[in-house]
Structures are given as structure tokens and as C-alpha cells.
Amino acid sequence: MTAIDKTDKEAVRTRFRQQRAALDAQARRAAAAGLADVVLSALPSLGIEPGSTVAAYLSVGSEPSTALLLPGMVRAGYEVIVPVCEPHYQLSWARWYEGVPLARSPRAWVDEPVGERFDRSIMAGVPLILAPGLAIDHAGNRLGQGGGYYDRFLGALARQEKRPRTVGVVYRHELVPVGTFESTPLDIPLDGAVTDEAWTWFDAGNSSRTAQTV
Template sequence: MLRRGVLAVRGGLTEADVREAAAALAERALELPELADARTVAAYVSVGSEPGTLALLDALYARGVRVLLPVLLPDNDLDWGAYAGPDSLLRVRHGGKMALLEPAGERLGPEAVRHADAVLLPGLAVDARGMRLGRGGGSYDRVLARLEGADAEPALVVLLYDAEVVERVPAEAHDRPVHAVVTPSGLRRFRPSYPSSHGDPSKGR
């Protein structure tokens, strides 16, 4: 029910609403020390009325950050490729699913995400514990399990609209809380990220 409700609200957003929120999201996200200090960020290309990411991807790329973008595999796992600007994206339709924008260059393998300093996660909601509600496809559950299995500890950040920060979402034993959520109106932290690679987490709001 929560998924349906969030998707219904997103479906009512205008293109202008999405553009305005995307610009604010990029501005807020770039305030995060985890992104300011990152050399490699695993991200994704928003589609439809999702909280927009393209402005943020371009800002990170302009800074010289290596931005990795997902490529959906037939089993719903994710491969990765490097972002090289808007012209490096291809629109790909996977069966009857929504068309996705994916990197056109070399495939780096599912394990490439282990080298990211920060991972931007799509989602539909996050709760007061930092638990994320995804779309239910399981792709990012695999990513998070892969990171945990490799003892990789990137900063985990979700990009959402303001109303999608809620009191509680369903969670299972294997679910992992994120470090922060970014919305158009600000930042909220749930647990410290890793100061050995990301500086002082107290600098965030």
C-alpha cells in the first residue's frame, strides 16, 4: 500500500515539479561531505517522476568524480558502466518494464560497485531508522549484499521527495539502514558514515 501511494503521488507531479525538485536535490546532495570527498560514486539515472538525478550526475562528473551507473541484467542484478556526460547514455527497454537510461560504454562487472566511496540508492520511502523502501525488484538488495560480503563500507544515501520520509517502512532482518536521505528541502542523517574515508560526518545537517 505504501508503494502504491508513493507511486500515485509521484504520478501526479508535473515536469516542472520534477525539474525544480531535481535542482534542489543536486544542491543539497552536493553539500554532503561524503560526496565532496568521494572519488567514485555509484549512482543511477532517474526516470519518469522519480526524484531527478541528472543535474547531480553532471555536477559530480564536472568535479572529476568517477560516476558509475547501473546496467540492468536479465536476472535483475546490476552491472556497472562509467558516466561520461548525457551523450553517453542509451535508452534501453527491458521486456515490458520501463525504459531505462544506461551507460553506453564498457561494462565493468557487478563487482565494480565495491570500489565506490558513496552509493546513491533509489527508493520510494525511508523511515526514522534509516530503513529504505525500494520498488521490490531486489536489484539493490543484491548490491548491498555484495558490498557487505566484500566488507566494503561506502556511504549509503537515498534521494527522495520531502513527503517520502515517513515514520516506518516494512523491513526484514537482512535490510541495511542507509546513512542519509537527501530531499529538496534538506539532509537527514541516520547513522555516521565512515570518517576514515569521508571526513567529519558532523558537517552535514
């Protein structure tokens, strides 16, 4: 088997996509239930009380499923917003609730709520963003699907004086050592990662950004 060059991001993406595709339905259901439990049990301890708005995503395909997490947050009293793909690889945001009408995005392979759109300024009142990714390394670097929407959004968000904590959602095996995939100084590291098992926070005060799992 030919070794994969870790600097070839598309080859690394293919590897992680194949690993996701190999997960059976039972493993995905268990991960979805675990993710909902881990996130919901931690929100109050993170200072995020019911009534707060949390930014998340509508999962698709083999992504870590938010099918239980999103309704769980709404039932617990949280407002939920999810991304909408706009022209020029920008993101806006729309409210999600159980039964919200959905339409297929004309720009990506995701469903999006039909209704009012909010620009990035809504993030001033959002304490937490749960972002999708294919993998996250222990310095907080995120490997995305390659569309560039979140890269641009996180880059713009980093320039705001007040911004939410950014946390990537991945499967356990997708939280990987530094160097597993290429990153550049232009990439915006996440503050943390969450799996169906635990939260991991990256130490922004350390130049090497060590990870701490809780």
C-alpha cells in the same frame, strides 16, 4: 476511503507512486535543482573530493530527477557510475558522462549506458552510493520499486569488509516514520537519505537507529 495495510508493500508502493505522479513539472524541476545543490555542496565535506567515483542512477519518470545532479558531478570533476540490470536480478555498473550513448534495458524500464560493464568489485573504490527508492524510513529501511535488484546488491555489499556509504534519494515527503511500510531483518538499512532540502544520517550505533538531519 479504505485504509491501507502498511504491511502490504504493493499497496504502499501504489500510494507513493500516486503521490509522485501528482507532482507538477515545476515541483519536479525545483526538486531536481535542489537535489543537485544539496549533494554537490556536501561532497567535499563528506571527504569525497573531485576525482572520486560516485555511484548514482539515471532517473526515469517521476523519480527524483538526477538530470542536473549527474552532469553537475561530472563538471565538478567526479567520475559517475550508474547501474545496469543484469540476468538473475543482479546489477553491474557503467560509467556515465555527458553524451554517453544510452540504450533501453531489456530487463527494466530504464536507460543504461552503452559500454564497459563493471561488477561489484568496483565498489571497493567508491565512497558513496546514491540509490533510488520510493520511500525511506527513519531507521534507514528502503522501500524499492519491487524489482529486487537493489535489495540483492545491498545485501551482497553488506558482506564486504570495505563498502561505500549508502544513501537513498527521495522527495521530502518520502522520508517517513518507522512503521510506514513493512521491513524485515533481511532488509539492509541505508546509512542515510538525501532530498532536495537536506541529508539525513541514521545512527547505526543505536539499536533503534535514530535519524539526524543536517
